[in-house]
Amino acid sequence: MNKAIGVIDSGVGGLTVAHELMRQLPKERLIYLGDTQRCPYGPRSKDEVKKFTWEMVEFLLEKDIKMLIVACNTATAFTLHELKEHLSIPVIGVIKPGARAAINGTKSSHIGVIGTEGTIRSDAYAKALKDINADLDVQSLACPSFVPMVEQGRLSGEQTEEVVGDSLLPLKQKRNLDTLILGCTHYPLIKDTIQLVMGDDVAIISSSEETAREASTILEFHGILYKGEETPLHQFYSTGQLEVFAKIAEGIFKEFINHFHSVTIEKATLR
Structure with missing residues (x-):
């Protein structure tokens, strides 16, 4: 199945998880969304974090992802159970x-x-x-x-x-x-x-490493691990300015990444 794995974070931090996913699962395609505009999530209320997380999730669901990785510890702490309950795709926290x-x-x-x-x-x-x-x-x-x-x-x-x-x-x-x-x-x-x-x-x-290993196991278990030969084309989205986001990404991946996009995510209904 050549659908993408969706990765969400409050900003650039989840890129460390994305990098490990790319290393351990080189055939899988990733779509990453960092909510840099509203980062950090840590000082925010539980309801705010849940609302922002659902907005990111709904953006990625429109991309027809096959798995969601919540690469934000605050979002994992406050929303993981709810996401697993409501979504029909596998959901992993960190x-x-x-x-x-x-x-x-x-x-x-x-x-x-x-x-x-x-x-x-x-x-x-x-x-x-x-x-x-x-x-x-x-x-x-x-x-x-x-x-x-x-x-x-x-x-x-x-x-x-x-x-x-x-x-x-x-x-x-x-x-x-x-x-x-x-x-x-x-x-x-x-x-x-x-x-x-x-x-x-x-x-x-x-x-990061353990999360990527868990993703690999769950993809295999559900029979949705991509085993084709198509080269993955990853996509990276940010709700804020791209300059620092791109610079940090290139430092992590040790290569120039040109698939960066700035986006506005619509308001989601709080579950």
Whole structure:
């Protein structure tokens, strides 16, 4: 089936998931929509996040996608169950894959989670982790300054290191913490700085790889994995300005991408 996989995010962060999908599923076609105009989602109310997410979903449904990947942790926390309930196509979020990867990686059973205010407020990661292992010690921390910094293209340098260092100080002081989940798909874009601040003894977990593996398994299970020879032509949409979006995308994909489009998404009915 040569229908596309739809990927949505509040901005550029989900491009890290898209990149991993392209690496693990090179025959699959992707349609990506980043709501950069209204990013970040983290400080917004649950109802706002649900409304914005449904607007993105309805835009992609018009493209006749065969699977939806919610590459935004805040949107996953607030809307995943509802999306699965209402949509007839497979829907994947990024929280459970990230939780599984962290549990596989930790040796001390002390796991940190960083994310937007909305994701941390939802307690979605702690719940996902403890559903698997109730004995885990989970420390969660909101880092509201990270997403605006990434969306502005400030991915490295002294100022970025200072912001990350100040934000992560509460977790850095936690003894025995050996694993840190990047609970926002924007955060892998500053992963090197986060690793520098936390130190080499802390494993940094991004959900991108695990999410792509889950997508592959589900596509195969439903018999909708594309096995033809047609070269995929990916499409990337943004609700905001394309300049920074395109620059960050090219940094992630290490190549020039020319299928960028700026769009306005219509108002959706809140479910």
